Amino acid sequence: MPPGSLGRILEIGRQLAAIQRTDRPVGKPALVAVFAADHGIARAGVSAYPAEVTGQMLANFAAGGAAINVLARTAGADLLVADFGVAHRPTALCESPSLRIQPIRDGTSSFHDRPAMSREEAYLAVERGLRLGEEFLEAGRYRVIALGEMGIGNSTTAAALIAALTGCSAEAVVGRGTGLDEAGLKRKLTVLRDALELHRVRATGVWDWLECVGGFEILGLAGLAIAAARGRALVVLDGLISTAAGLVATRLCPTCADYFLAAHMSPEPGHRVALEALKLRPLLDLGLRLGEGSGSAIALPMIAAAADILRDMATFDSAGVSEPPSCPPSELRP
Amino acid sequence: MPPGSLGRILEIGRQLAAIQRTDRPVGKPALVAVFAADHGIARAGVSAYPAEVTGQMLANFAAGGAAINVLARTAGADLLVADFGVAHRPTALCESPSLRIQPIRDGTSSFHDRPAMSREEAYLAVERGLRLGEEFLEAGRYRVIALGEMGIGNSTTAAALIAALTGCSAEAVVGRGTGLDEAGLKRKLTVLRDALELHRVRATGVWDWLECVGGFEILGLAGLAIAAARGRALVVLDGLISTAAGLVATRLCPTCADYFLAAHMSPEPGHRVALEALKLRPLLDLGLRLGEGSGSAIALPMIAAAADILRDMATFDSAGVSEPPSCPPSELRP
Numbered sequence: 001m002p003p004g005s006l007g008r009i010l011e012i013g014r015q016l017a018a019i020q021r022t023d024r025p026v027g028k029p030a031l032v033a034v035f036a037a038d039h040g041i042a043r044a045g046v047s048a049y050p051a052e053v054t055g056q057m058l059a060n061f062a063a064g065g066a067a068i069n070v071l072a073r074t075a076g077a078d079l080l081v082a083d084f085g086v087a088h089r090p091t092a093l094c095e096s097p098s099l100r101i102q103p104i105r106d107g108t109s110s111f112h113d114r115p116a117m118s119r120e121e122a123y124l125a126v127e128r129g130l131r132l133g134e135e136f137l138e139a140g141r142y143r144v145i146a147l148g149e150m151g152i153g154n155s156t157t158a159a160a161l162i163a164a165l166t167g168c169s170a171e172a173v174v175g176r177g178t179g180l181d182e183a184g185l186k187r188k189l190t191v192l193r194d195a196l197e198l199h200r201v202r203a204t205g206v207w208d209w210l211e212c213v214g215g216f217e218i219l220g221l222a223g224l225a226i227a228a229a230r231g232r233a234l235v236v237l238d239g240l241i242s243t244a245a246g247l248v249a250t251r252l253c254p255t256c257a258d259y260f261l262a263a264h265m266s267p268e269p270g271h272r273v274a275l276e277a278l279k280l281r282p283l284l285d286l287g288l289r290l291g292e293g294s295g296s297a298i299a300l301p302m303i304a305a306a307a308d309i310l311r312d313m314a315t316f317d318s319a320g321v322s323e324p325p326s327c328p329p330s331e332l333r334p
Numbered sequence: 335m336p337p338g339s340l341g342r343i344l345e346i347g348r349q350l351a352a353i354q355r356t357d358r359p360v361g362k363p364a365l366v367a368v369f370a371a372d373h374g375i376a377r378a379g380v381s382a383y384p385a386e387v388t389g390q391m392l393a394n395f396a397a398g399g400a401a402i403n404v405l406a407r408t409a410g411a412d413l414l415v416a417d418f419g420v421a422h423r424p425t426a427l428c429e430s431p432s433l434r435i436q437p438i439r440d441g442t443s444s445f446h447d448r449p450a451m452s453r454e455e456a457y458l459a460v461e462r463g464l465r466l467g468e469e470f471l472e473a474g475r476y477r478v479i480a481l482g483e484m485g486i487g488n489s490t491t492a493a494a495l496i497a498a499l500t501g502c503s504a505e506a507v508v509g510r511g512t513g514l515d516e517a518g519l520k521r522k523l524t525v526l527r528d529a530l531e532l533h534r535v536r537a538t539g540v541w542d543w544l545e546c547v548g549g550f551e552i553l554g555l556a557g558l559a560i561a562a563a564r565g566r567a568l569v570v571l572d573g574l575i576s577t578a579a580g581l582v583a584t585r586l587c588p589t590c591a592d593y594f595l596a597a598h599m600s601p602e603p604g605h606r607v608a609l610e611a612l613k614l615r616p617l618l619d620l621g622l623r624l625g626e627g628s629g630s631a632i633a634l635p636m637i638a639a640a641a642d643i644l645r646d647m648a649t650f651d652s653a654g655v656s657e658p659p660s661c662p663p664s665e666l667r668p
Binding site for chain 1: 335336337338339340341342343382383384386387390391393394397399400401403404405407408409512513617618619620621622623624628631632635636638639642643646647648652653654655656657658
């Protein structure tokens with residue numbers, strides 16, 4: 001085709017080709033992995049919604065009624081929902097191949113005044129994500145893993161992690177999450193600023209910050225991202241929280257960044273900071289701020305199309321289409 | 335869901351709901367319609383590719399090897415290819431339900447020094463597009479019609495139409511098309527400027543400009559867009575050329591603009607001018623400049639997802655999810 005004429009679609013095709021080490025890559029099958037957990041920091045009033053919603057949404061995922069159920073189905077992707085530490089777990093939930101109840105603990109401690117978890121819990125959360133990734137990659141032979149999350153308060157946790165790992169300020173990463181009002185936003189900023197100040201006294205390395213801030217689902221997603229990269233799957237990051245998980249993954253294992261694709265740009269300021277740190281340019285800009293993996297699921301058909309184009313399209317040569325009389329000079333420059 | 339949390343996806347859902355007059359809209363089935371024709375203006379050296387490529391690509395579409403064949407298939411959409419006036423038509427082409435050979439004439443005259451077509455040919459091109467749209471809408475019950483095109487030289491024709499219909503300058507709409515070099519771009523600008531000056535002497539109304547500039551596939555697509563709007567289908571515009579057709583359609587029938595969705599932002603300057611005139615904000619920005627309907631086909635799964643979300647997703651109420659304690663003040667403002 002004319003050079004560069006499919007823009008970012010071709011870039012995705014090239015990334016898939018490099019990951020799969022073939023010039024005939026595939027963009028399917030895909031798995032959307034939604035990890036859920038609660039955050040002690042939610043008690044500091046940093047979310048527009050009560051903490052009960054995490055468990056209620058877990059039930060909604062299990063019943064197939066959430067946005068991510070619809071979006072995964074529309075994209076032809078499998079869905080894995082994992083409970084990494086939901087506080088108000090609905091009693092009627094049954095474990096199934098697509099729903100895993102494997103809490104580290106029923107929510108983190110509030111990192112406003114103490115560490116979110118122990119060092120052992122941090123190790124365990126990352127390891128469980130990694131093992132779950134390995135298990136699903138082996139069983140489903142997934143070529144694409146789309147990350148998603150649910151956890152009331154987790155935009156505060158993600159913002160704190162991004163600030164800590166990139167060295168930027170609380171102001172640069174704070175946002176409205178799922179619809180915080182002006183007073184709530186001010187409160188969230190104060191909480192973030194206080195917490196970062198508190199933990200900066202002793203936190204130096206990545207694991208210190210994971211222990212101090214959390215959360216369980218973010219660490220689990222970081223483990224999953226590492227497993228996916230090791231299994232040569234493309235890792236699709238969604239918004240603020242899953243991109244924070246991606247950032248954590250690259251601090252634990254720098255080479256996995258090559259396996260990442262940023263699905264979209266969320267309106268959360270911290271998301272932009274994390275994407276810049278990861279040197280990723282988001283594919284879509286749709287004003288999405290739902291989470292759940294909604295953005296990464298919406299990007300899946302474009303990823304499938306990118307692989308299909310490389311694999312199934314005729315070249316000008318094979319189709320007998322004339323090339324330009326001479327290569328335009330601009331194409332000859334390096 | 336939290337207000338506005340699915341951003342533009344929900345906007346598309348609302349547009350489909352309004353078009354279909356239901357709160358349970360559908361985003362399928364979809365038809366990708368690629369109209370092809372040749373342009374006399376190509377003889378003025380305004381394209382990087384020879385005019386033979388239009389016919390060669392028509393054969394490639396018929397053989398299923400082009401990007402749009404792959405992208406329509408990946409999106410689960412039907413494909414209609416129509417020849418509205420290809421100059422170098424391959425001899426082996428067989429008419430089929432998905433390939434229509436219905437040329438107005440074998441390419442327009444060069445609007446560099448004369449009108450591209452007669453008034454009767456202009457009427458005929460729009461009418462054939464309209465009738466083809468009616469026929470396919472009736473047979474396929476399409477809810478979404480994605481526009482695409484092929485025609486060496488047609489970015490010059492589209493730019494001229496956009497400049498003429500919006501009253502802006504040749505400089506504001508000229509672009510590299512499919513990979514024109516610096517010298518080619520200068521030539522194209524001179525040709526555009528001369529042609530606009532020549533025809534401005536007598537062209538006053540929309541039909542004057544359609545007759546003076548052309549081209550057959552653009553006028554056909556304008557007719558198709560009008561038929562689609564009348565048939566309550568969403569019309570997905572692709573890049574510069576199909577958006578020029580959309581602009582023509584709204585000048586012939588202003589209400590059809592409500593049925594339009596701009597799939598993406600192409601790097602062609604004239605595309606931005608046409609989108610602004612149509613008050614459309616493109617959904618994607620992927621650096622696509624292939625044409626064929628590639629951008630509109632890539633947008634189809636997102637349109638299907640938007641309908642599925644409105645139709646199949648549980649509400650917070652039905653899923654037993656808690657609402658925020660009180661509606662945030664920002665949501666109460668009009």
